[in-house]
Amino acid sequence: MASIEILDVTARDGLQNEARLFSTDEKLSLINRAIVAGAKRIEVASFAHPKYVPQMADAEAVIAGLPIETDVTYIGLVMNERGVDRALKTSVHELGLVAAASDTFATKNQNQTRDSSVAMACAMAAKTRQAGRAVNVTIATAFGCPFEGEISEEVVLDMVHRLFDAGLTEVALADTIGVANPWQVSAIFERVARELPQLSMRAHFHNTRNTGLANVHAAIQAGVKTIDVSIGGIGGCPFAPKATGNVPAEDVIYMLDRAGFQTGYDLNAVIKTAHWLSDVMEKPLPGMVSRAGGFPVPVAV
Amino acid sequence: MASIEILDVTARDGLQNEARLFSTDEKLSLINRAIVAGAKRIEVASFAHPKYVPQMADAEAVIAGLPIETDVTYIGLVMNERGVDRALKTSVHELGLVAAASDTFATKNQNQTRDSSVAMACAMAAKTRQAGRAVNVTIATAFGCPFEGEISEEVVLDMVHRLFDAGLTEVALADTIGVANPWQVSAIFERVARELPQLSMRAHFHNTRNTGLANVHAAIQAGVKTIDVSIGGIGGCPFAPKATGNVPAEDVIYMLDRAGFQTGYDLNAVIKTAHWLSDVMEKPLPGMVSRAGGFPVPVAV
Numbered sequence: 001m002a003s004i005e006i007l008d009v010t011a012r013d014g015l016q017n018e019a020r021l022f023s024t025d026e027k028l029s030l031i032n033r034a035i036v037a038g039a040k041r042i043e044v045a046s047f048a049h050p051k052y053v054p055q056m057a058d059a060e061a062v063i064a065g066l067p068i069e070t071d072v073t074y075i076g077l078v079m080n081e082r083g084v085d086r087a088l089k090t091s092v093h094e095l096g097l098v099a100a101a102s103d104t105f106a107t108k109n110q111n112q113t114r115d116s117s118v119a120m121a122c123a124m125a126a127k128t129r130q131a132g133r134a135v136n137v138t139i140a141t142a143f144g145c146p147f148e149g150e151i152s153e154e155v156v157l158d159m160v161h162r163l164f165d166a167g168l169t170e171v172a173l174a175d176t177i178g179v180a181n182p183w184q185v186s187a188i189f190e191r192v193a194r195e196l197p198q199l200s201m202r203a204h205f206h207n208t209r210n211t212g213l214a215n216v217h218a219a220i221q222a223g224v225k226t227i228d229v230s231i232g233g234i235g236g237c238p239f240a241p242k243a244t245g246n247v248p249a250e251d252v253i254y255m256l257d258r259a260g261f262q263t264g265y266d267l268n269a270v271i272k273t274a275h276w277l278s279d280v281m282e283k284p285l286p287g288m289v290s291r292a293g294g295f296p297v298p299v300a301v
Numbered sequence: 302m303a304s305i306e307i308l309d310v311t312a313r314d315g316l317q318n319e320a321r322l323f324s325t326d327e328k329l330s331l332i333n334r335a336i337v338a339g340a341k342r343i344e345v346a347s348f349a350h351p352k353y354v355p356q357m358a359d360a361e362a363v364i365a366g367l368p369i370e371t372d373v374t375y376i377g378l379v380m381n382e383r384g385v386d387r388a389l390k391t392s393v394h395e396l397g398l399v400a401a402a403s404d405t406f407a408t409k410n411q412n413q414t415r416d417s418s419v420a421m422a423c424a425m426a427a428k429t430r431q432a433g434r435a436v437n438v439t440i441a442t443a444f445g446c447p448f449e450g451e452i453s454e455e456v457v458l459d460m461v462h463r464l465f466d467a468g469l470t471e472v473a474l475a476d477t478i479g480v481a482n483p484w485q486v487s488a489i490f491e492r493v494a495r496e497l498p499q500l501s502m503r504a505h506f507h508n509t510r511n512t513g514l515a516n517v518h519a520a521i522q523a524g525v526k527t528i529d530v531s532i533g534g535i536g537g538c539p540f541a542p543k544a545t546g547n548v549p550a551e552d553v554i555y556m557l558d559r560a561g562f563q564t565g566y567d568l569n570a571v572i573k574t575a576h577w578l579s580d581v582m583e584k585p586l587p588g589m590v591s592r593a594g595g596f597p598v599p600v601a602v
Contacts (some may be wrong), residue, residue: 296450
């Protein structure tokens, strides 16, 4: 059966917008539980400036405390050269870069324009590869911007081409504010697959308007092989008003399990981790399979 | 642009499982608001026995109080001959019949077996047509049963064929407990479309495990032209443990609007109705676009 790679962004995109600060130990506990549940690729921290993203201030400490698993890849997010320099001093395996499809969002998120975010990502990718580390890039607001509205497919395709030409072999399109619809997702990923068949396509969706799993379905149908998720569906973006959580790990894994895809995850262990996270955060989380259970399930009546 | 018909089941499937009893006037207010928002086909009541489904005890009164709109079709749900007799004494335009794909669910829901539910639907369809009214049928638990687990595609296809052969020109497949996945949805509807191209296919999804809109997307891709929704995403089934709400009207309409389909609805009016319903029910409802707003939206920052 076909495999889909799940990229767990709980400890980064999941936590970065939460008012409650997670301690380093709590983050490490979360990451350890994700690994027990089957996570093989995890975004563990962001090297953003602590003044702007205080949740991520302990990036170095988190990475120093990670379990040494030979088959798990840890990713740290970086926005600029200072972030790359910090990341390369740690043992993190891979760096995640960010370009933004709208000038306004690029300015607010990383004090760059769209073009300078692409140029920065290309330069940082070269530097990262030179240091012997893997690298990927995410194009934020690829399906719509909270400030500028619609983003043209041409603009996104042009960015993908420039990033690919600079040697980036994995590019994610991110629906930062949860406005993508599955027909739009199909159209753009099918076009990327057609124009750049060698590129590894990744998809990053937020479930702000209930279309998150529809977009995952459309992306996979279009050839996307890696899906970003957060356990419990937590998350948001400090610089995108009203952005809500990532697509929930347990819901995506449930859907893929049911459809016969291999994800390498144990759904019950993911659900248990979501329950643990909900207890730690003292609130219900958006993930639905954590509440409803999988299927078939014995039901007491 | 392609059109998708939205069938509003709020006043029937939406309300039937709610602890709070809606008055006839409240139901009529709900239905009137749905019509203002663009509803053209509405399931307004069920002729179930009031002992089993007390929420629907006022079916006749609701139908007597409906606004006379020349372009709106009102549907009443019936399970048996007694229901048909009651319905035919009212002015309801169309009857909705129910067959069930699992024996256990058929027994609990309507005191029939799978086979007898099909036979009953065929007989009731003949009687309804003879009385000059339109008729449709829904196959419950078509994607999985809370008691029996997986339901085979063969079983469902066989039921569809028998119902079509008996003159039923619209058949819905219902995911009564929200366990369908979009690949399963594609497979079965594509097969129905191939074997019975003259049949009008309708889809009825519950969003119990976050796959509701993915299933809507898959169904439409497979040729389904009518989607059941409830405003606010309220709903459930008294005879299906843990069943939660229908796919939310506002979220489905938002997704279809964004993708360029015609639904005939005014999204803002649907959102307003969901807010009104939430106020009446004194709780937040599952629909997400009612909270997040449409797109592009001006965002205060």
